[in-house]
Amino acid sequence: MSNTVAPDFPLGPNTWTANSVFYLLLAPAILLWIIYWKLSRRHLVELGEKLPGPPTLPIIGNVMSLLGSPHKTFANVMGMGKLYPGGVVRLWIGPKLTVFLYDPKDIELILSSHIYIDKSTEYSFFKPWLGNGLLISTGHKWRSHRRIIAPTFHLNVLKSFIDLFNENSRHVCNRLKDEVGKTFDCHDYMSEATVEILLETAMGVSKKTQESGYEYAMAVMKMCDILHLRIRKIWLRPNSIFNLTSHASRQEKLLGIIHGLTKRVITSKKEAFKNGMRGSLAETNIRTESSPNAKARSDNTTTVEGLSFGQSSGLKDDLDVEENDIGEKKRSAFLELLLESAENGASITEDEIREQVNTIMFEGHDTTAAASSFFLTLMGLHQNIQDKVIQELDEIFGDSDRPATFQDTLEMKYLERCLMETLRMYPPVPIIARELKEDLKLSSGNHIIPAGATIVVATYKLHRMENLYPNPEVFDPDNFLPERQAKRHYYAFVPFSAGPRSCVGRKYAMLKLKILLSTILRNYRVYSNIDEKAFKLQADIILKREEGFPVRVVPRKKLSA
Ligand code: HEM
Numbered sequence: 001m002s003n004t005v006a007p008d009f010p011l012g013p014n015t016w017t018a019n020s021v022f023y024l025l026l027a028p029a030i031l032l033w034i035i036y037w038k039l040s041r042r043h044l045v046e047l048g049e050k051l052p053g054p055p056t057l058p059i060i061g062n063v064m065s066l067l068g069s070p071h072k073t074f075a076n077v078m079g080m081g082k083l084y085p086g087g088v089v090r091l092w093i094g095p096k097l098t099v100f101l102y103d104p105k106d107i108e109l110i111l112s113s114h115i116y117i118d119k120s121t122e123y124s125f126f127k128p129w130l131g132n133g134l135l136i137s138t139g140h141k142w143r144s145h146r147r148i149i150a151p152t153f154h155l156n157v158l159k160s161f162i163d164l165f166n167e168n169s170r171h172v173c174n175r176l177k178d179e180v181g182k183t184f185d186c187h188d189y190m191s192e193a194t195v196e197i198l199l200e201t202a203m204g205v206s207k208k209t210q211e212s213g214y215e216y217a218m219a220v221m222k223m224c225d226i227l228h229l230r231i232r233k234i235w236l237r238p239n240s241i242f243n244l245t246s247h248a249s250r251q252e253k254l255l256g257i258i259h260g261l262t263k264r265v266i267t268s269k270k271e272a273f274k275n276g277m278r279g280s281l282a283e284t285n286i287r288t289e290s291s292p293n294a295k296a297r298s299d300n301t302t303t304v305e306g307l308s309f310g311q312s313s314g315l316k317d318d319l320d321v322e323e324n325d326i327g328e329k330k331r332s333a334f335l336e337l338l339l340e341s342a343e344n345g346a347s348i349t350e351d352e353i354r355e356q357v358n359t360i361m362f363e364g365h366d367t368t369a370a371a372s373s374f375f376l377t378l379m380g381l382h383q384n385i386q387d388k389v390i391q392e393l394d395e396i397f398g399d400s401d402r403p404a405t406f407q408d409t410l411e412m413k414y415l416e417r418c419l420m421e422t423l424r425m426y427p428p429v430p431i432i433a434r435e436l437k438e439d440l441k442l443s444s445g446n447h448i449i450p451a452g453a454t455i456v457v458a459t460y461k462l463h464r465m466e467n468l469y470p471n472p473e474v475f476d477p478d479n480f481l482p483e484r485q486a487k488r489h490y491y492a493f494v495p496f497s498a499g500p501r502s503c504v505g506r507k508y509a510m511l512k513l514k515i516l517l518s519t520i521l522r523n524y525r526v527y528s529n530i531d532e533k534a535f536k537l538q539a540d541i542i543l544k545r546e547e548g549f550p551v552r553v554v555p556r557k558k559l560s561a
Pocket residue numbers: 134135136146202359360363364365367368371427428429432433494495496497500501502503504505506508509
């Protein structure tokens with residue numbers, strides 16, 4: 001008896017012929033595809049090769065510059081500005097042409113344009129988290145949603161948040177009592193506070209919707225680590241590969257925490273809506289209208305020296321609509337307006353509301369947590385500068401522990417300069433990336449950036465250009481004296497971006513930061529003994545210090561309850 005098992009199907013000569021034909025056709029098909037790919041990229045490659053940049057390796061281009069720790073990558077990429085002082089550096093990330101710009105004339109071209117407003121493909125990694133929210137959407141959807149959302153951050157709405165800003169800032173000061181005499185990471189406190197403030201103001205729910213903002217803030221930080229990893233390690237970019245890694249399951253878990261919070265927020269606000277409740281559901285006993293300064297002085301002024309809430313007053317965007325332009329119209333806060341709009345049949349669906357809530361929760365907290373942590377650390381390092389901030393606060397408030405009013409924030413001129421200088425040296429969003437749909441001739445020279453390239457506005461590098469800021473590596477709040485500002489290009493300082501896609505939360509951030517930071521410095525003196533020159537910066541989406549933000553605080557006076 002034979003042991004041979006008959007194959008399920010015959011391996012006859014016809015099968016070999018079919019395989020051979022397949023391989024025979026595959027080879028020319030691949031060759032044709034390569035020729036087509038090369039021809040379609042000829043314009044991109046020709047113009048790309050004319051741009052200044054480091055030597056490339058075959059196929060991978062300059063990918064090696066992105067490898068290593070997040071700190072090393074950031075130092076590598078930003079360090080190239082020293083080798084190419086002309087304000088333009090080209091990197092090939094594999095086949096992808098990426099051009100870093102840091103001349104204010106070129107940055108004006110990009111940021112002021114209504115054409116170059118599409119985000120680069122890297123922003124698509126945010127999609128499972130932020131969907132098509134304002135940060136990444138484009139075209140008609142972005143335009144129509146921006147029109148709905150920008151007015152919810154109008155100054156009139158922000159002024160109604162002042163009591164909650166004060167209440168939450170006092171809450172932070174009370175919690176800091178436990179840290180007196182210890183060295184601790186102030187970023188933990190700033191993250192939690194900024195989440196809770198957002199919940200109570202823009203979202204209009206009580207912070208009790210969440211046990212603490214900390215868990216959400218930590219989940220966001222870990223999500224940013226994953227997104228940053230996908231940007232640096234290009235083999236993790238395709239979803240088909242990423243989904244096979246353990247990072248994908250970690251991402252799933254983190255999104256559970258992040259989306260869990262936003263779902264609870266929307267449910268709670270909708271419930272309140274059904275019961276006819278409007279305005280923030282958060283409780284506060286603070287009523288700043290009764291403060292002596294509030295009524296006595298006009299609060300029409302919105303510009304402090306040469307600055308208008310975080311940008312040169314020469315720059316205007318859709319947040320700069322003056323009250324007179326729109327009459328006395330009542331404005332609603334962010335989530336309230338979105339729910340009202342959906343009820344009234346405006347073009348925003350439930351899913352879109354969720355995407356926007358996720359976007360504002362992310363953009364609104366991590367950025368301000370980083371800004372306030374850098375600010376406190378810098379105050380701790382520059383005691384003489386902190387002295388001046390404290391002196392200004394004492395002149396405004398005297399011995400009183402009354403809450404800050406809007407008018408008080410306008411008088412915090414030196415504190416504002418320190419905040420601007422913090423945002424100059426450590427912009428929380430250190431780069432902005434756009435995808436070019438058509439060729440762009442730069443203003444700074446004869447270079448043409450081809451369509452298909454990714455443009456990176458290198459804010460961090462721009463803010464440290466010697467021709468714009470003398471001694472750019474030194475923390476000097478006088479860089480924002482009106483006379484110095486007047487001499488600089490408007491686009492030499494763009495921590496909040498600028499133009500049609502500027503940050504919608506710019507004024508919100510500035511007002512909140514002034515109240516939060518002034519309340520802390522009215523109550524505590526901050527100390528830090530880390531070496532500023534040895535700061536290890538990492539840009540995992542939002543700029544941070546690799547080792548956190550260790551500080552010590554000493555009470556200045558009896559704390560208000
Ligand atoms: C210090 C604090 C902040 C900084 C430095 C900052 C910076 C920026 C920058 C640079 C952009 C442009 C990003 C890009 O084009 O890729 C941006 C966009 C945005 N920011 Fe902020 N931001 C801050 C606070 C906030 C706050 C508090 C909110 C909301 C409450 C917010 C909401 C947004 C949104 C929704 C966008 C997208 C706008 C659009 O594309 O139309 N940001 N921010």
